[in-house]
Amino acid sequence: MDRRALLAAYRRHRFAWLFASLLLTLGAGLTLETIAPRYNPLQVLLALNLLAAIPLVARDGRMWLPLLLGGGFVAARLLRGAYGLPGMLPISEGLWFVAIALATVAAARHAFGSGKTDGERIFAALGAYLLAGLLFAFAYWMLDRAWPASFRGVAGALGQADAIYFSFVTIGTLGYGDIVPISEPARGLAIVEAVSGQMYLAVLVARLVSLYAQQRRD
Numbered sequence: 731m732d733r734r735a736l737l738a739a740y741r742r743h744r745f746a747w748l749f750a751s752l753l754l755t756l757g758a759g760l761t762l763e764t765i766a767p768r769y770n771p772l773q774v775l776l777a778l779n780l781l782a783a784i785p786l787v788a789r790d791g792r793m794w795l796p797l798l799l800g801g802g803f804v805a806a807r808l809l810r811g812a813y814g815l816p817g818m819l820p821i822s823e824g825l826w827f828v829a830i831a832l833a834t835v836a837a838a839r840h841a842f843g844s845g846k847t848d849g850e851r852i853f854a855a856l857g858a859y860l861l862a863g864l865l866f867a868f869a870y871w872m873l874d875r876a877w878p879a880s881f882r883g884v885a886g887a888l889g890q891a892d893a894i895y896f897s898f899v900t901i902g903t904l905g906y907g908d909i910v911p912i913s914e915p916a917r918g919l920a921i922v923e924a925v926s927g928q929m930y931l932a933v934l935v936a937r938l939v940s941l942y943a944q945q946r947r948d
Contacts, residue, residue: 740785745854751775752864755779758771759772760895772891772894777803777807780803784829806819806825830864837854837857837861838858841934841937842934846941846945858930859930859934862927864894870897871889879912880916895909896909900920903928
């Protein structure tokens with residue numbers, strides 16, 4: 731199989747690859763971060779999510795945009811690692827957030843768009859849900875940095891691993907209560923995530939059932 735065939739196969743299953751990278755991050759990232767923190771495995775997996783998300787942006791936008799986001803992220807990380815420039819960290823984080831946000835929109839558009847209900851549509855819908863959880867996790871993390879002591883149940887500031895855990899506990903409405911938002915902005919953001927997560931699932935099921943019924947009639 732030549733390179734073009736491999737690229738075509740990847741494009742046909744791009745949402746499946748994105749979903750797999752997200753599951754790997756959520757399933758193994760937090761554990762690996764505890765076992766081998768010196769290697770920053772969570773950061774590596776989040777960068778892998780960015781790599782999997784960029785083709786979605788490229789398909790739904792112009793080529794310069796994904797190249798700018800991906801190239802800027804890599805350049806900022808390299809400059810920070812080589813020269814220890816602290817200003818490169820917020821730049822790389824901002825580029826990651828924008829790319830993931832655009833990928834979330836692209837995945838949701840594919841999930842709710844017209845056409846047959848196939849595996850890629852299902853993976854797009856699930857991927858958009860998981861990407862939204864990561865975006866809220868980033869928002870919680872940034873909020874705690876801007877508004878210290880916004881969460882109770884963590885030692886010191888809210889870390890990225892804690893933010894991801896809290897975000898998916900919130901979007902899944904599990905409510906374990908081990909990490910609790912205590913500032914008003916954090917509580918408001920948690921309410922938005924919990925409500926929007928449940929509304930997304932309800933609308934998604936209705937849309938997929940409608941598409942499947944239309945497919946059966948055709």
